[in-house]
Amino acid sequence: MSTYILRRFLQLIPVFLGATLLVYFLVFSLPGDPIVALFGDKPVNEAVAAKLRVQYHLDQPFWMQYLFYLQSIFTFDLGQDFSGRPIATVLGEVFPVTARLAIMALIFEGVFGIVFGLIAGLRKGKFFDATVLVASLIVIGIPIFVLGFLLQFTIGVQLGWAKPTVSSAATVQDLILPAIVLGLGSFAYVLRLTRTSVIENMNADYVRTATAKGLSRFRVVRVHILRNSLIPVITFLGADLGALMGGAIVTEGIFNIPGVGNRLYRAVLSGEGPTVVSIVTVLVLIYCLSNLLVDLLYAWLDPRIRYDN
Amino acid sequence: MRFSRTSKALGMVAIAALALTGCGASGSASGSGSTGGDTSKVILADGSEPQRPLMPADTNEVGGGKVIDMIFAGLVSYDPSGKPVNELAESIEGKDGQNFTIKVKKDQKFTNGEAITAKSFVDSWNFGAAAKNAQLSGGFFESIKGYDEASAEGSTVETMSGLKVVDDQTFTVELKQPESDWPLRLGYTAFVPVPSGALKDPKGFGEKPVGNGPYKLADGGWQHNVQIQLVPNPDYNGPRKAKNAGVTFKIFQNDDAAYQDLLSNNLDILQTIPTSALKNFKSDLGERTINKPYAGNQTIAIPEYLPEWSGEAGKLRRQAISMAINRDEITKVIFSGARQPAKDFTAPVLDGYSDSIPGADNLKFDATKAKDAWTKADGIQKWDAEKTFTIAYNADKGGHKAWVEAVVNQLKNTLGIKVEGKPYATFKEARNDATAKTLTGSIRSGWQADYPSLYNFLGPIYKTGAGSNDANYANPTFDKAISDGLNAASVSDGNKAMNKAQEILLTDLPAIPLWYQVAQGGWSDKVTNVDYGWDGVPLYYNVTGK
Numbered sequence: 001m002s003t004y005i006l007r008r009f010l011q012l013i014p015v016f017l018g019a020t021l022l023v024y025f026l027v028f029s030l031p032g033d034p035i036v037a038l039f040g041d042k043p044v045n046e047a048v049a050a051k052l053r054v055q056y057h058l059d060q061p062f063w064m065q066y067l068f069y070l071q072s073i074f075t076f077d078l079g080q081d082f083s084g085r086p087i088a089t090v091l092g093e094v095f096p097v098t099a100r101l102a103i104m105a106l107i108f109e110g111v112f113g114i115v116f117g118l119i120a121g122l123r124k125g126k127f128f129d130a131t132v133l134v135a136s137l138i139v140i141g142i143p144i145f146v147l148g149f150l151l152q153f154t155i156g157v158q159l160g161w162a163k164p165t166v167s168s169a170a171t172v173q174d175l176i177l178p179a180i181v182l183g184l185g186s187f188a189y190v191l192r193l194t195r196t197s198v199i200e201n202m203n204a205d206y207v208r209t210a211t212a213k214g215l216s217r218f219r220v221v222r223v224h225i226l227r228n229s230l231i232p233v234i235t236f237l238g239a240d241l242g243a244l245m246g247g248a249i250v251t252e253g254i255f256n257i258p259g260v261g262n263r264l265y266r267a268v269l270s271g272e273g274p275t276v277v278s279i280v281t282v283l284v285l286i287y288c289l290s291n292l293l294v295d296l297l298y299a300w301l302d303p304r305i306r307y308d309n
Numbered sequence: 310m311r312f313s314r315t316s317k318a319l320g321m322v323a324i325a326a327l328a329l330t331g332c333g334a335s336g337s338a339s340g341s342g343s344t345g346g347d348t349s350k351v352i353l354a355d356g357s358e359p360q361r362p363l364m365p366a367d368t369n370e371v372g373g374g375k376v377i378d379m380i381f382a383g384l385v386s387y388d389p390s391g392k393p394v395n396e397l398a399e400s401i402e403g404k405d406g407q408n409f410t411i412k413v414k415k416d417q418k419f420t421n422g423e424a425i426t427a428k429s430f431v432d433s434w435n436f437g438a439a440a441k442n443a444q445l446s447g448g449f450f451e452s453i454k455g456y457d458e459a460s461a462e463g464s465t466v467e468t469m470s471g472l473k474v475v476d477d478q479t480f481t482v483e484l485k486q487p488e489s490d491w492p493l494r495l496g497y498t499a500f501v502p503v504p505s506g507a508l509k510d511p512k513g514f515g516e517k518p519v520g521n522g523p524y525k526l527a528d529g530g531w532q533h534n535v536q537i538q539l540v541p542n543p544d545y546n547g548p549r550k551a552k553n554a555g556v557t558f559k560i561f562q563n564d565d566a567a568y569q570d571l572l573s574n575n576l577d578i579l580q581t582i583p584t585s586a587l588k589n590f591k592s593d594l595g596e597r598t599i600n601k602p603y604a605g606n607q608t609i610a611i612p613e614y615l616p617e618w619s620g621e622a623g624k625l626r627r628q629a630i631s632m633a634i635n636r637d638e639i640t641k642v643i644f645s646g647a648r649q650p651a652k653d654f655t656a657p658v659l660d661g662y663s664d665s666i667p668g669a670d671n672l673k674f675d676a677t678k679a680k681d682a683w684t685k686a687d688g689i690q691k692w693d694a695e696k697t698f699t700i701a702y703n704a705d706k707g708g709h710k711a712w713v714e715a716v717v718n719q720l721k722n723t724l725g726i727k728v729e730g731k732p733y734a735t736f737k738e739a740r741n742d743a744t745a746k747t748l749t750g751s752i753r754s755g756w757q758a759d760y761p762s763l764y765n766f767l768g769p770i771y772k773t774g775a776g777s778n779d780a781n782y783a784n785p786t787f788d789k790a791i792s793d794g795l796n797a798a799s800v801s802d803g804n805k806a807m808n809k810a811q812e813i814l815l816t817d818l819p820a821i822p823l824w825y826q827v828a829q830g831g832w833s834d835k836v837t838n839v840d841y842g843w844d845g846v847p848l849y850y851n852v853t854g855k
Contacts (some may be wrong), residue, residue, distance in 0.1 A: 030735075036744055037737030038360065041756065042369055043448060043769065043776015044744055047462040051443035084362045084512045085533065093533060149565075157573045164569035168535045168559070256559075256566040258534040265562070269705055269735055270360070 001299075008292050012285065019284040020073075020277055024066050027273040034058070034271030038082065056082075056274075069274055079274045081267070087278050090263060095282065097170045098252070098259035102244040104175055105183030110237055113187045117194025117233075118226060124199055133195075136188035148181045148254040165256035178255040182248055186240050193236055197229035204228075231301050238294030242287030346837050349554050350854025354578040354847065355567045356558030358534050362515020363526075364507065366437030366444040366499045374498055375846060376537055376558065380520035381501035382547050384411065384430070385492070391604065391658055391761030391843030393496050396547040397425060397521075399478070401495070406487035406796065413478050419504045420525045420542055427480035429502040435459070435468045436508050437499055446499040448776065449759070452491055454483045488795045489803045494760045523549045523850050524556060534560055549850045552838070556849045577836045578847050582829045584708045587645045594831040602649055603845030604656040604758035605826035606766070609700060609716070610743075610780040611751040613819065617692060625686035627818040630698075631671050632679035633723035639715050640824050647829050651822035654814050655766040656758065658843045661804025668815030672822055676723045683724050697727040699750030703739040704732040709753055716823075743779045754779055754820055761843050763807040767791060771819055782819030 035049045035058060053059040056079075057068045072079045078087035120129040139147070155177060156164030166174040201207060202225060210224045249261030260279055267275040298305045359373030368377050384398035395401075397417055403409035417425040436442055438450040439459045450456050454471030458464060471483035484491060494500065502521070507514040518526060523545045530538035537558040541551035559576065561567040564583035570576035572593060582590045582598075591598055611627055613619050618626060636650035649657070651672055652664040686692070700716060702709040713730040720728040731750060733739035742748050756777075758765050768791055769775050773783040787810055794806035828845035838853045 030738075032735055032737035032739075032741040034737060036740050037735075038369075038445060040369060040740075041754070041777060042446075045445070045448050045460065045776075047440040047460055047464070048443045048445060048447055050462055051440065055443070082360055083358075083533075084515060090533070152566075152569055157569055160573060163575055164573050165561075165566050165575065168532060253562050254566060256561050256563075256570075258560070262562045263534060266358070269737070271735075271737055 005292070005296075008295075012288055015284065015288055016281065020069070020281050021066060023277045023280045024069060024273060025062065027268070027271065027276045028062050028065065030268075030271055032271065034082075037270060056080075065273070069277065072274070078278050081272050081275045082270060087275055090275065091278060091282060094258065094260045094263045094279070097257060098245055098248050098261065100170070100172065101175050101179055101182060101248055101251070101257060101259060102241060104172065104179035105186070105244050106237060106241055108179055109183040109187040109190050109240070113190025114194050114226075114230070114233060117191040118198055118221075118229075120191070121195040121198025121202070121229075122221070124195075129195075132191065136191050139184050139188040144181065144185055145250050145254060147184055148178075148251055151177060151181055152254055168258075170257060170259075175257070178251050178257060181254070182244060182251040186236075186244070190233055190236060193233050194229060197232055198225055201225045201229050227301060231298065234297050234301065235294055238290045238297070239287075241290040242283065245286055246283050346552070346853030347855060348552050348853055350836065351555040351557060352553050352577050352836060352849060352852050353557050353559060353575070354849060355561050355564075355576060355580055356537060358560050361445065362512055363518040363531075364444065364511050364515045365501045365503060366433070366442075366446045366449075367511070367515070368498065369445045372560075376526075376539070377498045377501070377518075377520075378522070378846075379524045379539055379556065379849060380518060380522045380526055380542075381498065381503075382520070382522045382545065382549075383498070383501040384413075384495045386547065386549055387496045387761060387843060388548070389840060389842050389848060391660065393493055393761075394548050396496075396549070397502070398495075401492050403482075403492070406489040406491070406798075407484045409482040409484075409492065410475075411480055411482065413480075415478060417521065418544055419519055419521045420544065421504060421506075421519045423504045423506075425502055425521060426477045427474050428477075429504070431472045431474050431480050432505065432508060433502045434472060434500065436503075436511075438469055439467045440464045441467070442511065449494070449497060449499040452484045452486075452488050454485050456485070486792075486795075489797050489800065490762045490764050490795065493762045493800075494765075497760045521545070523547070523551045527555070536560055551850045552853050553850075556852075571831055571833060574833045574835060576833065578830065578832045578839060578849070578852065580828070580830050580845075580847055582647075582831055584711075587647055587829070590829070590831055597834060597839075598831045599828060599839065599841055600646065601828050601841050601845075602657050602825050603828045603841065604658050604761060604843055605756065605845060606651055606654070606656055607648070607753065607755040607823045607826065608651075608654075608820040609751045609823065610754040610820040611818075612746065612748050612780050613783075614746060614781045615749070617690070617696070620690070622686040622690040624817055625682045625689070626692070627821065628671050628816075629679045629682035629686065629724060630720060631818055631821045632673065632675045632682065633720050634716055634821070634823065635674040635719055636672070636824055637674065639712055639719075643712050643715050644824075647827050648824035649827055651824050653808075654771075654811055654820075654822055655763050656825050659758070659761055659763055659766075661763050661801065661807065663808055666808050666811050666815060668812050671815055671818065679723055683726075692726065695727075697729050697750075699729050699731040701731040701733060701739060701742070701748065701750060701752040703734075703736040703753075705735045712823075713753065746781060748779075752779060755826075757826075758844060763804055764791070764794065767807060767810060767814070768795075771814060780819040782817070784813060784817060787813045787817070 035052050036044055057065050081087055081090055116132055120132045123129050152164050155161050162177045207224050210220045249265060252259045252261040264279045356375060357372035360370050361367045363373055363377060365377050365381055368374055382396045385393040386396040388394050397414055399412035399414045401409060401411050413427050434450055437444045438447050438456050440462060447460055453469050455469035459466045459469050473481045475481060504519050523542060524539035525542045527538040527540045540555040565585055567576060567579050568583050568586050571579045611618050640648040640650055652669050653666050655662055700713050702713050717728045717730050743752055756766055770777045771782050772791060773788050790810035794803045797803035797806050828841045832839045835855055836852050837855050838851050840848050842848050
């Protein structure tokens with residue numbers, strides 16, 4: 001097991017290098033000179049522009065810029081953004097906020113998705129099942145920003161149950177509504193996935209055996225049906241954590257959450273290469289690590305899976 | 310329909326403004342708060358994250374500019390109508406328009422206790438201009454003698470020879486050439502003094518600026534990407550004394566979220582109503598709205614380096630384009646009155662503005678005359694029927710797509726040529742092509758005044774070789790007219806000369822003026838006494854609670 005984990009961690013190194021290189025190249029290829037843009041409509045003062053280009057290594061060819069960036073990573077100093085602040089500080093500000101949001105969304109979609117999916121699966125074809133199926137289809141069909149604006153306007157503005165935008169601290173309470181909006185789409189997927197999986201497992205031989213053995217209905221459902229049905233769901237949730245963190249950009253925009261998406265969007269527009277690459281790289285690492293976690297959970301859920309050889 | 314909601318709202322604002330200015334004079338003697346309203350309210354307003362450290366000479370965009378303007382005071386500040394009034398200056402004298410003697414008021418202090426002297430100004434300006442400090446707004450000092458030496462690439466000169474300290478309270482300024490409107494510029498944020506510590510550690514200072522304005526930054530008040538908290542500066546005794554207990558700028562990523570906050574009273578003032586709410590904000594907010602022109606405009610610049618747009622044929626074609634655009638219709642239908650059709654190259658709030666400069670007819674919609682001009686141009690140099698005339702714009706912000714499409718359709722219908730909107734993904738990309746002079750068609754352009762003067766809308770954009778001359782316009786007669794204006798003995802003579810220069814522009818049309826900007830904002834029912842300044846920014850210091 002430990003060699004397996006070690007191997008997976010070693011695999012992160014090429015992923016990390018590849019991701020930084022690729023993203024850095026993409027930002028580098030963006031048309032337009034970020035320093036010229038700093039001047040806005042105003043005339044460009046060439047002396048000032050030249051000085052700033054040197055400061056941000058923008059006068060160097062691509063490979064040199066990338067090497068400068070790698071050097072800055074290994075000296076634990078990610079460089080500075082255009083407002084002269086260390087990028088490491090910026091990351092420290094935005095990631096906790098988005099992580100809180102994404103984890104809350106994940107808990108929401110996980111708990112509600114599995115519970116509703118399980119009930120629907122067990123009552124296949126009944127009224128509850130049909131209602132839930134139709135409702136989830138509608139949720140999947142509506143784009144997230146429509147749902148976001150709709151909930152923001154009804155719950156935030158008209159009913160006044162929650163503030164339409166989050167407060168400066170972005171507390172857990174503030175983030176409940178945005179987390180529901182962010183998690184709604186995946187909630188519908190989790191629900192449907194759980195339902196299908198439960199229905200499949202209900203007809204499995206080992207479930208019939210368990211029932212025939214005289215086990216209680218509760219034990220059959222919990223140990224034999226649910227646990228086995230969770231394998232695809234867990235895979236989905238694990239992959240979704242990364243997607244939620246990266247995909248929170250729309251939700252963050254609607255509810256004005258000072259998180260990763262907002263900073264990333266601004267950095268892309270202004271062409272701040274190192275900021276974009278740093279944020280995206282952390283997102284990639286989170287994605288990889290949550291996938292590793294999922295793979296480890298498999299072994300716990302399904303004892304037939306073994307990683308040591 | 311004589312009393313529409315708008316006109317009533319405007320009436321209320323006008324009354325409020327009168328009341329404010331009336332009390333302003335006595336207010337400075339008897340302290341603040343004589344306008345009525347709750348002065349213990351902290352005002353929540355919308356803002357955007359400053360792009361650069363909060364260093365006055367390094368800030369050139371609205372997010373940071375709004376904050377700098379409130380935490381710093383300069384020699385003069387502008388009153389709501391754009392007239393300069395002395396703030397730190399005791400007097401600014403200069404008879405020839407080239408040599409100025411400036412006296413600074415006594416006993417003025419930064420909030421850290423450091424005294425503000427003539428030297429503070431000279432040091433701050435030299436710092437801003439010197440190339441080695443790489444300050445984005447350094448160009449504002451270009452008129453001062455010695456600027457060229459200090460700002461040249463790689464220069465190690467740190468002072469401008471035109472600035473001399475006479476004594477603690479007095480300094481003199483020598484300009485390169487006479488510029489009668491130069492004192493008007495001194496209210497711009499690049500000209501404020503900074504304490505000596507700022508010059509030693511500009512980056513650290515930019516995080517925690519120490520100023521001398523009506524407000525100061527609260528302890529740890531700048532929470533990046535979240536909010537900027539300002540509290541009143543008790544030692545400030547200029548014309549902009551705070552009448553509330555502070556202003557907190559909440560940073561918004563988009564105006565739509567801010568508008569929702571305003572509707573539910575989580576935000577007190579929203580500077581600009583988002584495009585999506587323009588149709589219904591008056592019914593949402595009732596009389597808590599403002600609709601006030603400010604010193605900004607929108608144009609389409611057509612580069613003269615393109616062969617079809619140069620010479621006499623180019624001029625006729627630009628006139629044809631201008632007369633083929635129905636400005637009244639677009640401002641009404643697309644902007645719901647949030648813009649006003651342009652009648653010149655400047656803006657109506659400015660001193661000296663005229664809506665009837667000879668040649669202004671070229672900005673009126675007239676399909677027949679437009680077609681005639683186009684045909685005439687074809688007689689000189691044939692327009693290739695396969696060619697497409699493009700109007701470039703940046704699609705990332707500003708909501709330009711709608712009006713560009715409308716202009717495109719009007720040009721197609723009136724002139725019968727191929728026209729297309731050309732979106733750039735980002736502002737940066739559009740600016741790049743404009744400054745590199747590699748545009749293949751026209752580009753949307755616009756100007757927000759830095760200081761309230763006609764010259765600011767003309768010189769920096771249309772003078773031969775000027776830095777913002779995207780159209781590459783070069784006309785010696787116009788240059789001469791502009792310098793005549795700068796050399797004029799008085800401001801009003803200068804304004805007359807500037808409008809003479811505009812006559813040339815209105816015939817040549819290096820850019821086609823479209824409309825003037827109008828500030829459309831709203832506020833919550835928790836605040837009152839809201840008015841906007843000449844630059845379209847709310848006068849936050851005047852706002853009180855209800």
